[in-house]
Amino acid sequence: MEPDYWRYHKATGCPVPHAKALFAEMPALWQQRVLQAIEHDPPGRLLSDPIERDPQWADIINAAKLEAEQTAAEAGHTGRGRCHVVWRVQADILAQRHGVVWFSPARMNPGASFD
Incomplete structure (x- = not known):
């Protein structure tokens, strides 16, 4: 193996x-x-973090993503690098409100480049 x-x-x-x-x-x-x-x-x-496909957490993770996108937009984060802001906020929402550890695409794929 x-x-x-x-x-x-x-x-x-x-x-x-x-x-x-x-x-x-x-x-x-x-x-x-x-x-x-x-x-x-x-x-x-x-x-992608497998927890995103877990029926127990999928809706919560998606709601946190939508909230993080709105937060980033309201803070003026647009264009390059925006995804990193969204992912950081999303991870914070999940950890603080739900006690969920979520790994962003950047953490799951360290060799990949994200805008």
């Missing part, structure tokens, strides 16, 4: 040395979510 960091490298395109180091430093919950995403998400696509 392939080592987990190798599977992570193959799924994300993250260079092998970086994938190995990053995977080793990930907290257990992050590792677990990444491995679940690798099993579920089609090869060649960005990994």
Whole structure:
């Protein structure tokens, strides 16, 4: 069986040395979510936090996303880099109000570039 960091490298395109180091430093919950995403998400696509597909949390995560998008727009965040603001606010809403740890696309795909 392939080592987990190798599977992570193959799924994300993250260079092998970086994938190995990053995977080793990930907290257990992050590792677990990444491995679940690798099993579920089609090869060649960005990994998404599997909790987004959990019926218990999907509506809450989506509502937090909509609220975060509105908050970012009201604060004047438009254009490049806006997604990072939205994801940070979304993660904060989920953590503070619901006790949910959610990993953004940037966290799930460290080798990818987002506007």
